[in-house]
Amino acid sequence: MDFNFCLAGDQFKHAVTNAARYFAEPASSTLRHKVVAGNYGILEVLNWTVFNTVFTNPNLKFDKSPASISEFLSLVEPIFSSSFLAEINAQARAFDAVAGITGLSDVFIEARPAREAIRDLIQSIAVQCAKEAVEAVPLPGQTEGTAPQPPATKRAATSPTLPPLPPPAPTEALPDTDSPLDQGPRCSLVQIDLEGTAILDAWGHNATTREMERIALSAGPSATPSSPEFKALPVYHGTDSFCTAVWEEQDTALQTGALAGHSRDNQVVPTSNRLPVVWTGFSPLRSFLWAAFLAEVLSPVPTGVAKQKLQSPWSCRDHTHTGVLLFKFRPTLPSALGQSVYVLPKGREAQWNTIRSQTKGKLPSTSLNTETAVKYMWDMFSSIHGGATNSWPNALHCHEYGEKLRLALPWTLWRTVWFAEGIEALNSSHEVTYVISFKEAVSNPSVPQGGESRDKRGSFRPCHSLLGLFTSIRAKRNGEKVEQKELE
Known part of the structure; x- marks a missing residue:
């Protein structure tokens, strides 16, 4: 801001x-x-x-x-x-x-x-x-404690290269879904209020988020973005960038999910303003947790207190929302002639990151045009991709790596880096934007939020939590037998 x-x-x-x-x-x-x-x-x-x-x-x-x-x-x-x-x-x-x-x-x-x-x-x-x-310190003509209306921030602005986008398409019907808060006809943001002993617990007990994660896991642990099972999966982008105040200029970005590319140093992309990208993940929980980490640990001035943004309301025109944002997209690539996709082979992530870290000081001269500069950066990784595409792909799928990460988050960790026309394709596939808050409960809710299920005898029982689903995935990876009741 x-x-x-x-x-x-x-x-x-x-x-x-x-x-x-x-x-x-x-x-x-x-x-x-x-x-x-x-x-x-x-x-x-x-x-x-x-x-x-x-x-x-x-x-x-x-x-x-x-x-x-x-x-x-x-x-x-x-x-x-x-x-x-x-x-x-x-x-x-x-x-x-x-x-x-x-x-x-x-x-x-x-x-x-x-x-x-x-x-x-x-x-x-x-x-x-x-x-x-x-x-x-009020300025002349300004009363103490007030400030002039600030303009939209660069982080929240829609990309200047994008054409006007249509309103978001209706989302698919989910079983036992929570009813979104009625925010009036002008707001399409869907508020989800999680409650549980922790986010992981609450995510598994909320019917909407549980179903989102189930869909993300449906491809199976051995599938990759090249697999047919991945083609129909949605992708997610979590952020806290909009969650302080929403002004008129920002509404377009919030309602349509038009994300602009940014140049930030990371494990995959060299830091260059010639290569602005947007990140998405296949796991909505992973994407939300990253946004919550930025919101609670790095974005506000730390005070040692948790849930500053996860429980803080922010203005959206004539109403408020609480929490951080989770954008949902359902892109299809290649969707047009000339769009390119590359899947980084699993197991080559560390080697790729080593090459990326060595690009500092070797980036192309500013005298080169953007097209030549981007191709130059892509060629730096040719020992891995072998010229699979002529230049930096519109969508680069890669698996997260790191032993600690696998131990902490044992589920779908594929992610995608979108560039150029890929960002346009991503934005045009926007389905819905969720605003997700979290409130800590003393104990697990006896009935899942947003719905409940009956067993064969007619009595109510909680739907399975994510922990049970993750346990079954671990077991399958290790070749162990998994009883069907764990997946019911």
Whole structure:
């Protein structure tokens, strides 16, 4: 969220001074004493300060993917204050408890180089301090505690290359589904309120989310995106980017699911503004958990308290929603002449990531046109793909890797990187956008949310939880016998 436009004079000074408390020396002193207001914004100033006081140290390896939250905190000690790092640690452990998966924060922090999490945290500090400054220091003609209406953010905007999209298609009928909240004719967002001892528990007891996950698992553990079973499966994208305030300019993106590509360092794609991509996953739970991790651990200024965004309402025109977003798409590729798809062979993920990590400093010259530059980056991986496509594919399917990840999340972990025409195809296949909240319950609900089932004798019994389904998948992978009653 960009508050740079409304920070001037005393507001800017207030924001920068407050931000200093989150940083270690010498960045903290630089922010308190050396930064003066100018033709730039709070986020720009924070990034500039950290870069000039910390990132210039060649001994600090921020391109490394930390193996755990504790390793990440040790790595960023030169950037952030000790009190702030303690809050991040508390926030991460609180998230693990809410998710119901021990060590999930360690798994997710390892998914990207440290500099990406650093960037998220600096942005969260900028947003928080800008809010505080706007509320504390009113501008002329502005009453205290109010701010001018901010414009739509870049993160939430629809892609400028996309044509107007039709309204989302109706979703398929699901058994025992929850009735979406009536938000009026202008809002197509479907609110799902989870309740349970943890997210994993609640996901399995809510009829809508349980059925979504069942469909995702229906292809079987040995299937790949090349298998016929995958062709009809939906894909998901979770995000917290829209979940603070929704303005008129953002409604199109929210209602149609028009996601714009971004250039972020990760395990698959080199960091280049020539290669903006959108990520999706086949598991709705995996996609939601990632969004919840960003929302609860990295996006807000950590306070050591869980469920800040999972339980916080946000405005959508004349009503509110609570939670983070989960976009659902059902794309078909190749859907047009010239669109390309590549499936990274399972087991080659680590090798691919090694090549990607070595591309830093070897990216194509800015003098090359975009088409040539993108082909140049694709050719860097030719030892694996062998020229399967002429240039970076519109859809690149790959399996997540890492032993900790497999232990924590033993279900469908295929994901897709969408690029260029692939993003357009993805957006045009948007079906529905869910807003999902979570409320912690003391014990498991006796009846699944949104519906219940009867056994042969007519008495009510809870539908099976995801844990039972995951257990059966593990057993099948290990060649063990699985009794049919586990899958009923």
